[in-house]
Amino acid sequence: MFTRSLDPTFSDTDALGHINNTRIPVWFEFARNDICQLFTPDLDPQKWVLILARIEVEYRAELYFNAPIEIRTGVSRIGSSSFTVSQALYQHGRLGAEGKTVMIHYDHQAKQAKTIPDDVRAALESHLIDAAAFAS
Amino acid sequence: MFTRSLDPTFSDTDALGHINNTRIPVWFEFARNDICQLFTPDLDPQKWVLILARIEVEYRAELYFNAPIEIRTGVSRIGSSSFTVSQALYQHGRLGAEGKTVMIHYDHQAKQAKTIPDDVRAALESHLIDAAAFAS
Amino acid sequence: MFTRSLDPTFSDTDALGHINNTRIPVWFEFARNDICQLFTPDLDPQKWVLILARIEVEYRAELYFNAPIEIRTGVSRIGSSSFTVSQALYQHGRLGAEGKTVMIHYDHQAKQAKTIPDDVRAALESHLIDAAAFAS
């Protein structure tokens, strides 16, 4: 499991006074940098081998501008070329949002899915979490 | 069903050369303005009575900077206080993404869900779509 | 002069209840698509020949979520390889923000400025505006 923290920016809020819902997918993408680095160690976009198939986010509590956000990121499923990232986001120690992202190991030139290499699969496996027990 | 169109902005793209995945939830929120207006006709944020419980997005095709986006928005489920919005996004007539959003009719002062009023329920019903047949 | 209009999205607002200041540079970038098209008619990012040197934005009035935005875009200076775009943004017919953007005709491979070709210069000249009289 990876952990990242961030401070919100004023532009992350909306007219209801809280963090806008559309910022959570961005923050989860930010925290998935650690997963992407397993595939592209230097994070050079020209060597990118991932593509998104699906995201889902459950909003659990209002999030506020003036306190840090902590994001936990783990792997909850590994297929032959795709895998699922599970994420949970906390503020003041309270669960604020949960997310699942289906990512595909992808050849951007040939525009087709590729089998996840064994070494990367082993790295992903070392971050496997129990999705049912993950966010609590 | 509601239909909205928009032209992408250069900042909507990412280093892979296409529209970044995190922009789709923003575009779907943009297109849900028409749904929000059924609850708050003048769209004044101080009178807001909606909150998001959940979003999901399926990415179906790469989207490009240099062509307009068309978004179709309908209602696929109506409960007592919550409902589901189904959306589909097209470019060059091709399906690019589908989304579902669970929204709750909500009292932001009392911080609790409220039954959807009959007149708004009737308005939502007039935009009911068949989710299975919606995006094709 | 070019004119574009857009409807704000809820995520464009912030906790003060108005449009967040950081959205204005994005909306001005959106409206500069018409300028970029003079250089790259099909707006293909792989053929891009522009880079930004500088932006400035003056905030003149609060902007609201629930009314359309109109943006006027003109050219206020043309140099040998750089030029300045002047923009003004209105809501309910009232000036909300003004912006100036210095853009450079640029070779992204060689990483150096290039003289603006004569035909593009002529096109830019046809959109020259009197900056002093532009926003009022």
Add this chain to the structure above:
Amino acid sequence: MFTRSLDPTFSDTDALGHINNTRIPVWFEFARNDICQLFTPDLDPQKWVLILARIEVEYRAELYFNAPIEIRTGVSRIGSSSFTVSQALYQHGRLGAEGKTVMIHYDHQAKQAKTIPDDVRAALESHLIDAAAFAS
């Protein structure tokens, strides 16, 4: 002078392969949290007393996704109700962008500028920098 660092998110990039220009005003707003805290120590948006009058950004070098950003923030001018924040942004120790922001101490209820209180003025003065020597 305040210093903040951040890691870019993939959505901060654009189709040219670098950080999009519109993200810099957002990052500068993020780093101005430290200035805002001098006015509103608990950063509660309901107690906000600042408004933006003007921003300018000079783009000095391309910025990349895969390396941290460092932002330095100081005060370069203090008037009776307004002041100017100067900021510089670095990646790999190289200057990437400079910014100036004119902020106004503002009563959001009365919608008018207010004199900066003496204790806040003293705090701002302790962060005065020499703008000419600031970014190098």
